[in-house]
Amino acid sequence: MSARELHFINVTLPLSDERGLFELKAVGGRWTSIVPQETVLSGDGSFVPMSALAGEMSRLKAAGRIDLQGYMMLPGFVDAHMHLDKAYSLSQVGNASGTLLEAIANYGAAAPSFSKEDIRGRIRKAALRALSYGTTTIRTHLDFRLRSGIEVAFRTIYAALEVREELKGIVDMQLFPMCPYDRLTTAEQDAIEEALRLGMDGMGGAPHLSETPESDIDRIFATAARWGKPIDLHADESDDPSKQTVAYIAEKAVEYGYGGKVTVDHLCSLSAMDTRRAEEIIGRIKATGLSAVTLPPVNMYLQGRGDSGLIRRGTTRIRELLDAQVPLAVASDNIQDPFHPFGQGDLLKIGLVTAYAAHMGSSADLHALLRMMTEVPAGILGLTGYGIAEGHSADFVLIDALRADDLFTELPVGRTVYKQGRPLYTSVQQSAWGLEELDRTEEQAQYRLA
Structure with a gap:
């Protein structure tokens, strides 16, 4: 059986039907057949490490099929919000106070010292580490520090473009530069346009940090519309309830007919304001077709630093957004940098922290979390042919789990x-797939194909 012809039996597809088993075939990198099986998995259904099945799977592989014995297949995870260029910079950029503002200031001061090779290496390493945990598509926000000079800003742009090209067909990447704010010069606006011309996929930014947020949002929408690009903004990443730029973003989305093309991230201040006002804003987010991304680990780390006693944890109103049927994804955000000293790019761990933060523990909640790292962000990123369905690309991850609940409990x-x-990567020892393990050392984040 070649790497381009796949035949699996006894597969659990938790996004389709966790109670049944499926037989799947793929040819030429696309699914050609996905059929429910009439037979059921025998045995007591107890959890057995996939590595223990290696001998049996090897025998079946030689016969042209792989028996997953009820183990889980999921479409590749989609990480809708990362900062790949900043990842693993903590050893070079500290943050004594642990606040967002110090992180921004310290990284800005250090940025001119980073070479394109430094940035390129961090992007590549973080993307491949995420791949090793099952992520096959990433949207990354890029530092675009024009106030440090045009050449400094474009180091990150060129580094990201090079890694995106290198990893094509391995990890898909969408690149969104963080547009500067506060009274842009003509040269700075020209630089934004040049970045879009070079191949940026959309426009990002953090207008809630600006002294002139509305004019900055006006400019972002005007530029994005001129280039036909989507918008993805850090919005109200603050525990100050007066930060409500998302309301103006929603207004501009209506004006430009941009419903479905705007994503707002963080939305921390929703939890700081009174419930009535928060409900009004959430209603506006829903009505105007905005999508949202919640980033609990980083927000819990950064926010509430000025509180004592009962400390606010900074996450947005996750349940209320879900109840309002706002498309809401979970994502990794920062990895081992001055904004967040932890993280690995493992969306299952992000989902677990989200479950704690939002009191999501029922089976229905955990299934919702699973969709928040697969189907929902795929929709936000506008992916076509995503998911395990006939005709779609065979991008998927096999996991040592029998039920969706196992993903977060185990x-x-x-x-x-x-x-x-x-097959790109396996962490399973004595693999039945005949793969070499990804080199995950900090010095070399290499990938090797079977």
Whole structure:
């Protein structure tokens, strides 16, 4: 059986039907057949490490099929909000206070010292580390520090473009530069346009930090519309309830007919303001077709630093957004940098922290979390042909889990990742797939294909 021809039996597809088993076939990197099986998995259904099945799977592989014995297949995870260029910079950029403002200031001061090779290496390492945990598509926000000079700003742009090209067909990447704010010069606006011309996928920014947020939002929408690009903004990442730029963003989305093309991230201040006003804003987010991304680990780390006693944890109103049927994804955000000293790019761990933060523990809640790292962000990123369905690309991850609940209760280590029908990575020892393990050392984040 070639790497481009796949045949699986006894597969659990938790996003389709966790109670049944499926037989799947793929040819040329695309699913050709997904059929419910009439037979059921025998045995007591107890949890067994996938590595223990290696001998049996090897025998079946030689016969042209792989028996997953009820283990789980998911479409590749989609991380809708990362900062790949900043990842693993903590050793070079500290943050004594642990606040967002110090992180911004310290990284800004250090940015001119980073070479393009430094930035390129961090982007590549973080993207491949995320791949090892099952993520096959990433939207990354890029530092675009024009106030440090045009050449400094474009180091990050060129580094990201190079890594995106190198990892094509391995990890798909969408690039969104963080547009500067506060009274842009003509040269700075020209630089934004040049970045879009070079191949940026959309426009980002953090207008809630600006002294002139509305004029900055006006400019972002005008530029994005001129280039036909989507918008993804850090919005109200603050525990100050007066920060309500999302309301103006929603207003501009209506004006430009941009419903479905605007994403707002963080939305921390929703939890700080009174419930009535928060409900009004959430209603406006829903009515205007905005999508949202929540980032609990980083927000819990950064926010509430000025509180004592009962400390606010900074997460947005996750349940209220879900109840309002706002498309809401979870994502990694920052990884081992001055904004967040932890993280690995593992969306299952992000989902677990989200479950704690939002009191999501029922089976229905955990299934919702699973959709928040797969189907929902795929929709936000506008992915076509996503998911395990006939005709779609065979991008998927096999996981040592029998039920969706196991994903968050066990955080299974065993994962094997395929892209377009090609096996890219496995963490399973004595792998039945015949793969070499990704080199995950900090010095070399290499990938090797089977």
